[in-house]
Amino acid sequence: MSIQSLDPRVTRAHIEENTQEGMQEPLDQLQTYEVFQQKKRGTHHQHVGSVHAPTAELAIVFAKEQYARRGVCVNLWVVKTSDIFITEYEDEDIFSTTPDKYHRDPESYKVMDRIKAYKEKQLQQS
Amino acid sequence: MYGNAYVETDGKQVNSLVADEDPVKLAEFEARIAAGEKIEPMDWMPKEYRRQLIRMIEQHAHSEIIGALPEGTWITRAPGFRRKLALMAKVQDEVGHGQLLYSACETLGKSREDMINDLITGKSKYSNVFNYPAVTWADSAVIAWLIDAGAIINQLTNSKGSYGPYCRALDRICAEESFHLKYGHDNVVFLATGTPKQRQMVQEALNRWWPPIMHFFGPSDKASVHTETLMRWKVKMASNDDMRQQFLNMYVPKIWDLGLIIPDPLLKKDETTGKWSYTEPDWEVFKQVINGNGPCNKERLAVRRMAEEKGRWVRRAILGENARYVAPLS
Ligand SMILES: [Fe+2]
Ligand SMILES: [Fe+2]
Numbered sequence: 227m228s229i230q231s232l233d234p235r236v237t238r239a240h241i242e243e244n245t246q247e248g249m250q251e252p253l254d255q256l257q258t259y260e261v262f263q264q265k266k267r268g269t270h271h272q273h274v275g276s277v278h279a280p281t282a283e284l285a286i287v288f289a290k291e292q293y294a295r296r297g298v299c300v301n302l303w304v305v306k307t308s309d310i311f312i313t314e315y316e317d318e319d320i321f322s323t324t325p326d327k328y329h330r331d332p333e334s335y336k337v338m339d340r341i342k343a344y345k346e347k348q349l350q351q352s
Numbered sequence: 353m354y355g356n357a358y359v360e361t362d363g364k365q366v367n368s369l370v371a372d373e374d375p376v377k378l379a380e381f382e383a384r385i386a387a388g389e390k391i392e393p394m395d396w397m398p399k400e401y402r403r404q405l406i407r408m409i410e411q412h413a414h415s416e417i418i419g420a421l422p423e424g425t426w427i428t429r430a431p432g433f434r435r436k437l438a439l440m441a442k443v444q445d446e447v448g449h450g451q452l453l454y455s456a457c458e459t460l461g462k463s464r465e466d467m468i469n470d471l472i473t474g475k476s477k478y479s480n481v482f483n484y485p486a487v488t489w490a491d492s493a494v495i496a497w498l499i500d501a502g503a504i505i506n507q508l509t510n511s512k513g514s515y516g517p518y519c520r521a522l523d524r525i526c527a528e529e530s531f532h533l534k535y536g537h538d539n540v541v542f543l544a545t546g547t548p549k550q551r552q553m554v555q556e557a558l559n560r561w562w563p564p565i566m567h568f569f570g571p572s573d574k575a576s577v578h579t580e581t582l583m584r585w586k587v588k589m590a591s592n593d594d595m596r597q598q599f600l601n602m603y604v605p606k607i608w609d610l611g612l613i614i615p616d617p618l619l620k621k622d623e624t625t626g627k628w629s630y631t632e633p634d635w636e637v638f639k640q641v642i643n644g645n646g647p648c649n650k651e652r653l654a655v656r657r658m659a660e661e662k663g664r665w666v667r668r669a670i671l672g673e674n675a676r677y678v679a680p681l682s
Binding site for chain 1: 392394395424425428441444445448451452455458463464465466468469472473485486487520521524528650651654655656657658659660661664667670671672675676677678679680681682
């Protein structure tokens, strides 16, 4: 029996009630792209999420619909998720500042002590 | 029942939830959540945390997609061009919410194909409210106002949860929901302040939708170790009853403001406790509808199946040769 609906479009489509139609196979939902959005000229592009799309061109179309329907956007990038290389959170410690990196830290340059000592010495000598 | 953590009562040993988890990792995981940190897809997580999130986010995603159907019914017959445009925009937003949520769920390891299969075979559920028909234009107005109001309460609550991708999707979703709510309220107010015929239409729609609305947040949670664990893991952020109370508190006065009658003679607020009392919803009916016997279950799934089936050749034709599926990153 086909579906009778309040929605005339559904009734007209003559959809059968119990079929095995529509079952998904791998890649039926295409591949994934990560989306980067620039909200304003002069700012960085930011990752905002992903879309499923068959090609980069269509990924841009879907990204515009999904992430730039309203609000501000001046530019979009998409890149295949499979092309992105990532670090592991487990290795988070590679980013932490260790004592052997103090030479990168402006705070680690303390010249005032030396200048003070130098000035005192000058005074004593005069 | 929208995107609610849901505890099975199949008598499974609750202590076995985390029995085979590494206690050190589990302690680190729980400390991170207690400190307010978000869990990201690549982080270690207990199997039960992953399982419950998949189920909850997937159900939420299906609710958005199926929820677009009863309202979509009225796009072609919306009264006036502006309302037609607004309804199309709202329905597009809902489908967009579904996409965001499917992506969030995919980061936990379930492919979109698997989720859609589980939807169309009836294995995964979606919110029971969408198994009811939008009989008149007034029904679509009541849905956009009150069902979306319930959805906002649920989504704002869940957006404070612990899983990063779900929270980020919800932040985006909540920003769009305020338009839905305003749009729905505008439509209800227009009818309620209109001709006697229009008032009657909106009152009848409210009568039809009140029981599903009371079902919306699901039955009272059973106090159990399982529920407690899900709350500690910030998967479940509020009890179903608390969300229902919040809904009643915010919206009953607004409905009464319009001179509409809510079809529950026991509905009233206890001014000392601030709690609402009401006729206990019929949970047997709720169960029946969830399990496939509501007025529109068959139609909703049939329409979904048809869309997947008829769209397949297009998707196949445009898919590049070297396509490779990888779960979204975050
Ligand atoms: Fe939504
Ligand atoms: Fe909505």
